[in-house]
Amino acid sequence: MSKYIGCWFGLKEAAEENGEMRIAHAFEAVNDKQAKAKAALLFMEAFPDGDDSQFEFRMYAGAEGVPCPEEEWDEAFLFDHEWDDELGHPIAKVQTSPVDFTNLQPSLRAAVLVKYHTTKISKQQLAGAIELQQDDSSTFDCHIYAAISKMPSILAMYPERVLEAIDHVRENCVPTKKWPEIKASLAAWLKGHEEDRKDGSIDTIKTDEPKPSVIVVPRPYKHTYDTLDVEIASALLGGDVDPNSPQPSETRRANGIIKEDREDFKRWSIQLRSQDNILKYDRPTIFGVVRNVPASDTYQFPDSHKRYITEYLTTHGKMENKDDETKQNTASSTGVLAHESPASNTVAPQHSDDVSITGTVETAPPVEENGPFYFLMADGEKIGRANKRPGLEKALADGGTEISQEEYQARKNGTYKAPQETTEKPAAQPEVKKIADGVFSIENLMGEQPKAAAAVEPSAPSNEVEKTEVAAAQPAAVDFQSIAAALENDLAAKGDKMKIWRSVMRTDPRYTKDLAGAGFEGTSINAEYMVMRATEIFGPIGTGWGFEVLEDRMLPGAPMSEAIYEDKKFIGNRILRDGDGTLITELNHSIKIAFWYVNDNGVAERFESFGATKYMYKSKHGIICDGEAQKKSLTDAIKKALSLLGFSADVWLGLYDQAEYKQENAIEFDIRNASDKAEDVTRIRKELDEKFKTNIDSMRAAVTPNEISGVASSLTRVMGVHLKAAREKADLEYAKYLEGRLRRIEEVKSECLAKLQEKAA
Incomplete structure (x- = not known):
């Protein structure tokens, strides 16, 4: 055997x-x-x-x-x-080491700092910085990098000083600034920096907060920089976080902040990692230094931020180990921190006057914790299993919910029964909270009500976190449909004068016809569709809108002629004349109408419009006479009149000539036109899932960075249209699922670019 x-x-x-x-x-x-x-x-x-x-x-x-x-x-x-x-x-598996920032070229170091605002990066992130270097687009980051790369004096600075320059640009330059203007701003910053150094001026931060002191519970895990990051992110969640009472839900939210790479978290992490013996301080100290910062935006000023942290740790810092604490206190009198290793674990005494660190939150779980773990996906139907905690955290970040093994097996076997509703609200359901008179918040839904969000009191940290997470995701939806969204935003800014135009400018692609290949270029709109839209806006024809024929006549065109043949050989053309010798010409029918509609004030607005059609003309088949010329001219005049009010303006403005707009518009109307029947909704979502899988496979099979970016961009736009529709319908579960899909697209894009970079290296 x-x-x-x-x-x-x-x-x-x-x-x-x-x-x-x-x-x-x-x-x-x-x-x-x-x-x-x-x-x-x-x-x-x-x-x-x-x-x-x-x-x-x-x-x-x-x-x-x-x-x-x-x-x-x-x-x-x-x-x-x-x-x-x-x-x-x-x-x-071979453990890959992080990228050595000091060995990178100065220009690439600048790209890393602009994109990630840290020197701690992986090979996967390095690919993103290289992409920023090679990007020719007009994004704000590209212009910041271009300006810095053209200034050798800044490129030669230490990373911390370059980060100060980047922060200066982001604070003092609007995102529409180009690199020459940014370069001028940096030149002024350099000049001011030199003057401050000559004068020796420096600002200080005074911290008068009481020294936090609680019962110190030793960490149940090996403390590393990774677990330090989890503690920093947990402290940023709000004042209800207790460093000594770990809760899994809080850890998941903290890991979400880390994965999101939030700006405030990155800067706190960089500054704390640079402090001596930072891993020896107890958890209340880490939470206290983050929470007791004098101003919420202090992290945006690196020098002041660093001085505050150093002073706080010297004044209020406590070591997790009592021996270390004794050495720390002894060394702090001379301004030097001890570097010896901890010798024993001892609990610090309790002080009853502490009120600064209370609540419920968790710290990081042991890194070695294994599964299997079970979860319910964002759609509330599909189930999944993860063998390790990172797999579970990834599913939870995509909108999933952790479930027990029993529930997993029951759902898998089809025997699961949802718990009966009781008078108490289930823990899994969002909690409705009153914020102020007439203003309520629903957990995870605050982002859908921006006006209500503005009324959140500072004393509601849990709501503040939810608001921050949603706010981070909201701007992406604007970029998904760039052309249409930009036009709609421009029209919205013009006020009520564009009210009708805004409501009728989009055209359902089901009622259009591409004229390419028919001897024309452009898009034809079904006339009956425009009449239907006018009826929707103004009411029935004759009541809310209508027309009056002012002129109806035939206009002469070019002279008619006939071919002359001799022995079946063409020898020329002969002008045709009538019996009295007058020329026979082509005839074009023209009509002039007075179009009217009733506005919101009940007043009839009138204006004129023309329509025209060929009546008698010569073609390759001979002379043709159109018996429906008058009807066609009237239809043409009505369509022209409606177009003046903005009906189907996207076609007249040429947006239908752009493939990107046509694709987005078709998807949006497909979602609008779908009924509430389960089969319609299922069909659309199934098609989207299939498109997602196909494009993900295409990205992984791509051989150039441009190909990967192109596929990712196209798929992101499509997902963005569906996300916008889900938010408009308040389908929050599906919106959450789509947000997870969008994050997955960016992850796959980064992975593929990193693999190409490794191959090239």
């Missing part, structure tokens, strides 16, 4: 629904053929509800020195190892 190891790798399709799964199992068999059959049987016995078609099966023979799973059905082994096609078995 020989030892074999079966490996089941979950396919991409299954990973989208249930999370990525990889299972390894060691067993004994006589030969390869029996091993494959036995592996299939063992899988069916262990996972009777599993579908082996959702896995890619690989197998290898065990040998000395070849990695082998330790557990019977190991769900972590294949995540810690990667398959080597040449060797035919998994090998341990």
